[in-house]
Amino acid sequence: MRAAFAFHISGRSKFPTSSFCQANRHRRFRGRSSCYNHRPFAYSTNIHASHRILPLERPPDPSYFSRNDTAADDNDARGPTEYVRNQTRILREWMGEKRSILCITGAGISTESGIPDYRGNNGSYFRGHRPIIHHEYMNSPYHRKRYWARSLVGYSPFVNAMPNMGHEALAVLEAGGYIGVDLGGCDDFDRLGSSCLGQPVDAIDGKDLARKISVITQNVDTLHTKAGVRHCLHLHGRGDLIRCMNCGYMRDRKDYHDELTRLNRDWLNGATSGVDGSTGDVIKDGRAELRPDGDAELNRGVSYDDFILPPCSRCDDATLHDNEGNSCNKENSHQERRSFFKTDVVFFGDSVPKQRFDVSHAAVDAANGILCIGTSLTVHSAYRLVKRGIERGIPVAILNVGETRVEREGLGDRLVTKLQSPIGETLNGLVGMLDQEKMNK
Template sequence: LVRSFKSSKKLTVITGAGVSTESGIPDYRGPQGAYSTGFKPITHQEFLKSAYSRRRYWARSYIGWRRFSQTQPGPSHIALAKLEGDDARTTGMITQNVDRLHHKAGSNPIELHGTTHQVVCLSCGDLSPRQTFQDRLKLLNLEWAAAVEIVESGGVVGSDVSFGMQQRPDGDIEIDDSVFSRDDFQIPACQACGGNLKPHVVFFGDNVPLDRARAAASMVQESDALLIVGSSVMVLSAFRLVSAAHKQGSPIAVINVGKTRADEIASFKIESCAGEVSFVDQTLQSLMM
């Protein structure tokens, strides 16, 4: 891998959820991933059409954001940021992750699927910080916020004080779905036009915005080698980039555990977790020498 990439003059890196598992954020398709627990992500159409689904999504998001926003970059984020900053051959990075941990480590990737750190208005397109939305959500749902505090602190649970929520062993919180048949869980509206707000991410069933897709495609086109770290590149938006690199003759290397959609066209594949720090860090260090 190192010998082949040494001759590269412009390297592009694509990262996926496997890079962030070392920071405590579960992936989707790994052995311990979200899908293995029965998790079903909300779809774009479901979010648009169902007020119930929006209430349920934002209630769970309110709980999850408290920890999610505090996560810190892992060694792979830091090693990749060093590669991007120290090696002039690195064209740039494209990430499928929405957690902004690459940014915290010092990188500036194209966020192919957007970011949870912003919310967008579905009517006027206005963008605002997720933390600001979190604060507004709390003010509109003070009883709900207090219930979350009770459950997270291990306090007494019961329908009167916790809305049927229970702490799970994995740290998540189970929510009584009957809560969301009511209309008293309030969601802040866009402050610019009053429209519905959505996390600034590409939900399943939605499309990557055209300008973002073109920027990612251009980055791959301008490079002569592709490194995939912590991603199965199963979704078409990512695999399309890998396919383009293959068609232009760029060597493709994959560092990931488990099957990937790029396996048959990759020049190299290394079965390693991105979080196996010494190996990944040594590989990236070798590329910079």
């Protein structure tokens, strides 16, 4: 185990400089670990409790906590390296002797892998990008064609993305027994599809898997699994899988992309000038722009009417289904045909499947500590897990640059420890500290 910890100690993440750092004008975000005062919650009470929703406020730039020329506090002359070490020590103290820590991760842990987020300081939502909404995809053939045409160009960087220090550190912490909760008494675990547990698409259930959860992630990039985390619940699904909305058949997204490319080769040739097809990056004003859902900007005025979406080969071609999923007569029906594929992802406006909720709740109940990493907890599906833990008296640590929903609601002041520090550096440093402790014993 000593060697396994050691290989994560070297290297630091590099964040870009920003006007936020130079101006130093958002003093309320200066780096520190804290509990916090009650603040009113600014979100609409009309939003459905289980839906994914879009952000309202822009958080600070992570580089504010990492630049060599920026002190961590107005009266603190220490450099950021010492500041990160201090934040890491606070996290280590919070861990103590806990051995049932549940990690909840969001997009912030993957930004160091080159995958952008929606709600970060430079998140795509604050740059004018609007992601597809669930009801648009389900009810509009036009939106489905548009989604897949643009995704076909913009998704490849996500396929090629590699785990960063943060993902790798969590894998090592899991292997060392520092994170993970036992779900031995959770019958709902057996009813989960193994795909949302990071298992291969051809595994049909979770019955042969250990009843354990180490990480609950809101991300759909599967980077935790790539890094070696064995027990990861993908709360919002996986972007590398697609599912037929009629029969439920699942297949690999890459295979579907290959089929789309073959069927639409001529269309793509006319729609992708100005796009670097080797990487899928969108070229705008000489700069590459990625979006968190793999959406790519194609030529202006391009028509999606001729883009071909193949139906599911497992479904009966003679069967049509209405919007409730009921079969109807092909010759007499004008209802929408539902034999189409959708990524196995919870789109904005959709709800997390109940069984995933039940298992995630059981994981919270089995934990003696909850570590939130890189998430604003804006989405209710993640926020309600943390709230559930706090209501049960479970200590919570939040490693995230920017204010979270927990802070805005003033939830669990005495139970919550907040850290603002680069995720990869901090978790990597935590692994190093634990390794050093083992060597000193």
